[in-house]
Ligand SMILES: Nc1ncnc2c1ncn2[C@@H]1O[C@H](COP(=O)(O)OP(=O)(O)OP(=O)(O)O)[C@@H](O)[C@H]1O
């Protein structure tokens with residue numbers, strides 16, 4: 001039995017002269033939530049594109065659900081779903097039509113029913129028959145997520161799922177992600193919000209200058225943080241401080 | 254591969270369903286596409302018509318084939334435009350990360366182009382009828398004309414796919430159609446080539462628009478078509494083939 005949803009070994013990728021990934025290693029357990037943290041331009045989207053067969057890697061061994069992404073992209077696509085950094089919805093169609101279209105493309109038997117259920121679940125029933133071009137940013141993002149859940153894929157990639165959402169909508173998305181994981185779906189998400197990783201992830205990896213410089217549970221990462229001088233108030237380091245401290249250490253080397 | 258091949262037609266159906274909604278919900282593009290050719294037709298018939306010696310008593314009959322080609326050329330610019338938007342908005346990435354037959358993503362756009370251009374051509378045909386266009390052609394001739402126009406549309410659409418996939422801006426995506434819009438002027442579409450200076454005439458007589466226009470004109474007026482039909486078909490098929498191969502090659506590279 002294969003209990004790893006994702007295995008990445010020595011992954012490298014350059015865009016022309018820009019060496020973005022310089023040997024990335026990590027694994028994701030089935031059924032867990034894995035957060036990849038990194039600043040702008042760190043290469044998070046690049047990793048997601050490689051894992052979802054949209055981009056070819058230069059070298060390394062990358063397997064998703066046991067299938068090699070380079071030699072078995074079709075098998076990989078059968079079991080994954082992607083919510084990209086920018087909402088991938090059809091503006092001219094209605095919310096319902098978007099969902100039905102995806103259900104048809106996934107060759108499911110009852111597209112209307114599936115669309116109905118998802119519209120309910122994501123609070124889009126009232127807007128279901130309006131064109132997506134009239135949706136707010138938050139509604140668009142919810143529809144985008146709903147489209148990714150069509151067909152109940154085993155592994156879901158979310159590239160900065162809450163960027164640009166207001167706090168309420170963000171908590172809404174977090175709830176959905178937690179529900180997914182409770183139902184056994186593996187979630188791979190990227191984020192720049194350290195709080196988001198703290199809230200959701202079973203494991204957190206930090207991508208910096210082309211490599212994973214830290215990888216562990218929140219508790220493990222906290223141990224990496226240099227002990228705080230406690231004076232009057234006991235203070236736990238936040239992930240933000242850990243992140244900055246680790247990046248700081250890397251830069252000193 | 255096996256699993257995805259079997260789904261070609263159902264994926265195609267889903268993509269076509271999407272495209273058809275795009276057309277029916279943007280009928281204004283049909284107006285944008287047809288308005289200039291119709292204006293040209295009005296201008297040439299009612300303003301310049303009297304001065305042009307086309308050798309026919311019904312100048313609308315003479316003009317119509319060229320006007321239809323113009324409309325198709327400007328219509329295919331919308332394919333480039335739609336494709337460009339799809340690339341920008343990331344819906345391609347969603348499709349490409351799904352287990353679908355990838356080429357159906359492009360074919361959806363190509364068939365959309367065929368349908369919307371058919372609508373444009375019908376609109377122009379209706380306006381021409383009001384303006385006095387008459388044809389003695391039989392069913393077979395009309396079908397042949399429809400076939401040539403469809404092939405011409407497909408050929409230009411596959412050309413349009415190339416800037417649609419590679420353009421850096423919206424304007425860049427549709428700029429390819431400007432030279433195509435001018436080709437009818439340097440052909441026998443509006444005036445017979447005999448009146449042109451030698452060099453222009455040589456170009457006009459050997460470029461695709463002239464043979465296509467002449468073939469359609471002959472078919473619609475029940476005249477013998479001669480070689481023009483074959484030359485027109487060879488042009489359309491040739492352009493189609495080259496553009497298709499090139500577009501698919503770019504698409505495969507872009508879609509990794
Ligand atoms: N198609 C491309 N061609 C050239 N360079 C690229 C391309 N895509 C990304 N890059 C560069 O690669 C680097 C990593 O990009 P990537 O999008 O993976 O970062 P990211 O971590 O997702 O950033 P962000 O948080 O801003 O989304 C950036 O410097 C970016 O400019």
Ligand SMILES: [Mg+2]
Nearest residue numbers: 044045046085
């Ligand atoms: Mg990114």
